[in-house]
Amino acid sequence: xxxxxxxxxxxxxxxxxxxxxxxxxxxxxxxxxxxxxxxxxxxxxxxxxxxxx
Amino acid sequence: xxxxxxxxxxxxxxxxxxxxxxxxxxxxxxxxxxxxxxxxxxxxxxxxxxxxxxxxxxxxxxxxxxxxxxxxxxxxxxxxxxxxxxxxxxxxxxxxxxxxxxxxxxxxxxxxxxxxxxxxxxxxxxxxxxxxxxxxxxxxxxxxxxxxxxxxxxxxxxxxxxxxxxxxxxxxxxxxxxxxxxxxxxxxxxxxxxxxxxxxxxxxxxxxxxxxxxxxxxxxxxxxxxxxxxxxxxxxxxxxxxxxxxxxxxxxxxxxxxxxxxxxxxxxxxxxxxxxxxxxxxxxxxxxxxxxxxxxxxxxxxxxxxxxxxxxxxxxxxxxxxxxxxxxxxxxxxxxxxxxxxxxxxxxxxxxxxxxxxxxxxxxxxxxxxxxxxxxxxxxxxxxxxxxxxxxxxxxxxxxxxxxxxxxxxxxxxxxxxxxxxxxxxxxxxxxxxxxxxxxxxxxxxxxxxxxxxxxxxxxxxxxxxxxxxxxxxxxxxxxxxxxxxxxxxxxxxxxxxxxxxxxxxxxxxxxxxxxxxxxxxxxxxxxxxxxxxxxxxxxxxxxxxxxxxxxxxxxxxxxxxxxxxxxxxxxxxxxxxxxxxxxxxxxxxxxxxxxxxxxxxxxxxxxxxxxxxxxxxxxxxxxxxxxxxxxxxxxxxxxxxxxxxxxxxxxxxxxxxxxxxxxxxxxxxxxxxxxxxxxxxxxxxxxxxxxxxxxx
Numbered sequence: 001x002x003x004x005x006x007x008x009x010x011x012x013x014x015x016x017x018x019x020x021x022x023x024x025x026x027x028x029x030x031x032x033x034x035x036x037x038x039x040x041x042x043x044x045x046x047x048x049x050x051x052x053x
Numbered sequence: 054x055x056x057x058x059x060x061x062x063x064x065x066x067x068x069x070x071x072x073x074x075x076x077x078x079x080x081x082x083x084x085x086x087x088x089x090x091x092x093x094x095x096x097x098x099x100x101x102x103x104x105x106x107x108x109x110x111x112x113x114x115x116x117x118x119x120x121x122x123x124x125x126x127x128x129x130x131x132x133x134x135x136x137x138x139x140x141x142x143x144x145x146x147x148x149x150x151x152x153x154x155x156x157x158x159x160x161x162x163x164x165x166x167x168x169x170x171x172x173x174x175x176x177x178x179x180x181x182x183x184x185x186x187x188x189x190x191x192x193x194x195x196x197x198x199x200x201x202x203x204x205x206x207x208x209x210x211x212x213x214x215x216x217x218x219x220x221x222x223x224x225x226x227x228x229x230x231x232x233x234x235x236x237x238x239x240x241x242x243x244x245x246x247x248x249x250x251x252x253x254x255x256x257x258x259x260x261x262x263x264x265x266x267x268x269x270x271x272x273x274x275x276x277x278x279x280x281x282x283x284x285x286x287x288x289x290x291x292x293x294x295x296x297x298x299x300x301x302x303x304x305x306x307x308x309x310x311x312x313x314x315x316x317x318x319x320x321x322x323x324x325x326x327x328x329x330x331x332x333x334x335x336x337x338x339x340x341x342x343x344x345x346x347x348x349x350x351x352x353x354x355x356x357x358x359x360x361x362x363x364x365x366x367x368x369x370x371x372x373x374x375x376x377x378x379x380x381x382x383x384x385x386x387x388x389x390x391x392x393x394x395x396x397x398x399x400x401x402x403x404x405x406x407x408x409x410x411x412x413x414x415x416x417x418x419x420x421x422x423x424x425x426x427x428x429x430x431x432x433x434x435x436x437x438x439x440x441x442x443x444x445x446x447x448x449x450x451x452x453x454x455x456x457x458x459x460x461x462x463x464x465x466x467x468x469x470x471x472x473x474x475x476x477x478x479x480x481x482x483x484x485x486x487x488x489x490x491x492x493x494x495x496x497x498x499x500x501x502x503x504x505x506x507x508x509x510x511x512x513x514x515x516x517x518x519x520x521x522x523x524x525x526x527x528x529x530x531x532x533x534x535x536x537x538x539x540x541x542x543x544x545x546x547x548x549x550x551x552x553x554x555x556x557x558x559x560x561x562x563x564x565x566x567x568x569x570x571x572x573x574x575x576x577x578x579x580x581x582x583x584x585x586x587x588x589x590x591x592x593x594x595x596x597x598x599x600x601x602x603x604x605x606x607x608x609x610x611x612x613x614x615x616x617x618x619x620x621x622x623x624x625x626x627x628x629x630x631x632x633x634x635x636x637x638x639x640x641x642x643x644x645x646x647x648x649x650x651x652x653x654x655x656x657x658x659x660x661x662x663x664x665x666x667x668x669x670x671x672x673x674x675x676x677x678x679x680x681x682x683x684x685x686x687x688x689x690x691x692x693x694x695x696x697x698x699x700x701x702x703x704x705x706x707x708x709x710x711x712x713x714x715x716x717x718x719x720x721x722x723x724x725x726x727x728x729x730x731x732x733x734x735x736x737x738x739x740x741x742x743x744x745x746x747x748x749x750x
């Protein structure tokens with residue numbers, strides 16, 4: 001059972017990293033143009049300004 | 054450096070994005086351009102040069118993407134979609150916490166006991182309590198505002214269930230109890246936040262599109278002062294101001310013509326398509342379109358008595374008398390919230406008095422609240438509305454709010470306006486077959502040089518190689534020229550020496566020959582007849598309500614296949630006609646575009662207006678047909694009926710789920726595992742059912 005003391009913190013930390021990555025992506029307006037992002041993947045031009053500033 | 058936002062209604066694919074961005078980025082005065090396909094906009098960073106916006110719009114137009122400027126209020130709105138990001142962050146926290154706690158709970162469900170179970174419960178509590186507090190905040194806030202107004206809404210049982218579940222679970226954890234509902238509290242928050250977010254997105258899209266439309270038409274007037282001309286907003290106009298009106302402009306105010314000759318198109322105002330000839334001293338009305346010559350008018354009656362103000366008043370009265378509509382979600386909440394509270398109170402009292410074990414009683418009351426909590430109910434309406442309004446928006450219909458979709462599903466009668474709605478509002482030549490070819494050729498040669506809408510229609514109809522010399526435009530009268538030394542004229546009846554016809558007409562006079570008439574009619578939209586057939590097939594009654602003369606109304610009604618038509622209806626009579634229909638128990642959809650329809654649109658059960666409509670009509674209509682295609686009326690009705698069916702199905706799913714689980718919870722058999730499974734299953738079923746709207750043919 002001692003293994004739980006290691007595994008549970010690890011799972012929480014990994015989940016926490018995911019949560020922070022999500023916060024970061026929301027803050028960077030990655031959810032502002034879902035349709036555009038879906039179409040841009042088809043273009044062969046390099047997207048040099050993904051944040052749309 | 055300047056930031057410019059333009060609306061690009063026609064972008065739709067990856068090729069459009071790269072075409073627009075590449076074209077704009079190649080300009081030396083543009084530093085960056087980014088298309089937002091979801092909002093159908095482009096935001097451009099450009100050098101701060103005069104007229105840059107106009108030149109960018111011209112450039113995009115030449116590329117085949119008509120662009121329109123957005124006003125600064127919309128721009129500010131686009132910058133700060135804070136509420137949406139806030140909800141998304143709460144959703145993220147709830148999802149993260151739910152998944153972790155669910156994992157921990159699995160070991161408890163699998164049979165962990167004693168200290169292990171307590172440890173799992175403690176860790177769950179450490180994750181769940183802050184997450185429920187943070188992610189559930191929107192619900193507490195809304196429940197509190199309802200309670201402080203002494204009302205119940207859907208959020209009251211939700212908040213109560215969240216708080217009670219967290220509180221009981223904490224108590225059980227401290228005392229080493231068997232059941233903790235942390236996972237249920239979190240999944241409840243998560244699913245309900247999804248409903249919230251969908252609801253928010255639907256509204257936000259509608260709002261931004263509606264304000265874009267509003268921004269398109271900023272009406273200004275050109276006032277002539279001693280120092281020259283100045284452009285002023287409408288509310289700065291004073292009685293007696295002299296205003297200049299170029300051909301193609303709408304009159305900004307009522308007044309009297311002081312200089313110039315022209316024809317005015319009153320169709321937006323009255324529905325009549327016959328242009329009125331005006332000269333010095335004629336009384337003119339705001340909203341009329343100046344067709345042929347420049348005019349100067351003296352503004353008059355800017356107080357309460359302008360036609361525009363009268364129509365605004367009619368709209369206001371119609372809006373206040375419109376019956377309050379209770380949406381399906383509100384109806385459900387009105388039954389649901391009291392029932393849930395009563396049930397859990399009964400469970401609490403029953404078990405408490407029956408067994409004397411009040412801790413067990415609180416546990417069961419909480420279980421009842423959690424099990425009955427409207428997870429599926431919270432998703433039932435928003436999921437359907439999000440799917441339906443997304444589908445409609447993609448088709449070119451803008452929904453201003455979700456309730457109008459439910460209203461649209463209820464209708465049994467459709468009333469159309471004629472001019473600009475069933476017809477294109479553009480004149481088309483009707484007697485081409487009766488005219489000799491040489492007259493047609495001559496008329497086309499003259500018409501090519503004029504911007505008058507009737508001349509354009511002639512130039513479209515015929516081609517001409519004739520070389521006419523000495524071509525002159527006579528504003529308000531017509532065009533004249535010289536062919537082989539003989540004077541030819543194309544224009545107004547009296548100017549060509551003919552007696553005016555009862556129909557819209559242009560006359561051609563060659564030398565001393567008798568003048569020939571080119572007759573015009575407002576062209577019926579090609580999709581109008583099919584639309585009427587489709588609506589009738591859906592079991593709806595179709596009527597025509599026009600302000601135009603009976604002959605014109607009858608012709609269009611016949612062409613469109615409408616049996617019941619009314620002509621010569623004033624704005625007030627249109628409202629009366631709709632009220633009469635409502636009194637007979639009919640639920641009416643009004644489709645109109647003119648200023649004279651604005652009040653009728655507000656009075657109808659639900660209303661639609663094409664994007665080409667005047668401002669007042671667009672703002673009083675519930676739905677706007679962005680692509681100006683009337684056949685959307687029938688398609689939108691079909692989607693609305695389907696959406697209502699989906700909403701009711703979703704409520705039934707939620708009800709069946711409750712009927713099975715509530716007795717179990719009341720009897721004390723509900724376990725956290727059961728709550729978690731039932732909740733997820735019903736929410737997923739409801740969402741999947743809603744998504745069927747998007748796949749509908």
